[in-house]
Amino acid sequence: MAEVHQLILDYGVDTARTLSSSKLDRQCLDTAVAVMQDDRFDLNLLHSGFALTALPHRNTKELVWERVGGQNGEIKLHVESGFGANKQPVGLPYGSIARLILIHLSTEAVANNSRIVELGSSMRAFMRRMGIAPGGKSFSMLREQSMKISLCNLTFFNKREKDTVISKGSFVKNAVIFDNTDERQMRFMQDTVELDETFFKSLTDHPLPLRESAIKQLSGRSTALDLYIFLSYRLHVLERPTPVSWASLYHQFGAGSASKRIFKQGFKNPLQLALAAYPEANVEINENGLILNPSESPVPKTHPWAKRLKLV
Known part of the structure; x- marks a missing residue:
């Protein structure tokens, strides 16, 4: 679970808001709250x-x-x-x-x-x-x-x-x-x-099943949306930690970036938003890229469509 979700669980939404010091922090907090409070689990595909x-x-x-x-x-x-x-x-x-x-x-x-x-x-x-x-x-x-x-x-x-x-x-x-x-x-x-x-x-x-509440929170940010879709597809089927290099990330998500260096500089913000929309995600970022760790699917296996969508 990412830091923003743990912050909400430990201190509550109101206190977490007072601890959010930047616009990005507040956007991530609002995204995380909306997804964590969603108990309908409406699906998009x-x-x-x-x-x-x-x-x-x-x-x-x-x-x-x-x-x-x-x-x-x-x-x-x-x-x-x-x-x-x-x-x-x-x-x-x-x-x-x-x-x-x-x-x-x-x-x-x-x-x-x-x-x-x-x-x-x-x-x-x-x-x-x-x-x-x-x-x-x-x-x-x-x-x-x-x-x-x-x-x-x-x-x-x-x-x-x-x-x-x-x-x-x-x-x-x-x-x-x-x-x-x-x-x-x-x-x-x-x-x-x-x-x-x-x-x-x-x-x-x-x-590919996606949580509608997450899609809504990311609906105006195409890179964050692509990252959420990518993580929703990859994480829940992993059996071990899996590295993804900066070169691979740039190739897939770097459209419109003038260089890999510029892409890396702007990558953290949409990644944080995507992770805020996916409380179950376990992802690390380092100098080599990302490490994707096995994580629960954003769509629970108890969902009525779980068997149809091969989540179980």
Whole structure:
């Protein structure tokens, strides 16, 4: 258990707040309190490939995006920008909003065992639960990232001992893209998207459970969100302490950083936030990188979905 969680248990929330001396300390405290007080254990789901690879954090001019992850580079994500009706590239999905859209689509698809996901009220309800207002800039970002996700091409390469499995297609097979539609009109629309068949099969074969209360606390911080997803995937299956080098961390999480040195300087803050959202995590940081220690899953084995999600 991280220091912030022990502080709360030893002294209580109010005293812990008085001992929080920086903005980051207060953010970690608020995150830890929200997760520790969550007794509903509502789940979100995501394709486990995104625990080892990730989309861009910021807008990029690149039209092709590749990331390799895993202990031995066994997973590779390849994303290509799609094209709009004007035959111009729309760009790659990026940032926390794109990640939240994928989490929502994945959760609804697996929960209902259906490739058809309703975009209207369920998406709005999820975004409200994440603390994202439905109008203005948030609506524009939601629309933009939905379009990029709907049009891009996706390939996961999973390198196994004797072969490589290639899952090629897109996130979404059929989608409705709203042109010049404001958020007031959006509330009356109940359109759906149909997930790509290959992506849906891969998703249902490899769903990663995540605590919704943790996702909410990290919803505006894409690097912290990626780290939480990574730790939720790795820690509970470990049998022994496992080092992860700075080179490996930079390769997986350093998109947008000019150098490994700059990446290392900015790594501690999102890591602390991710750990605050995962009370069971046992992770050490040193001059060589991280040491991941065997930890309980953030989703309890008594959860109704535990057997379905292979937690037991």
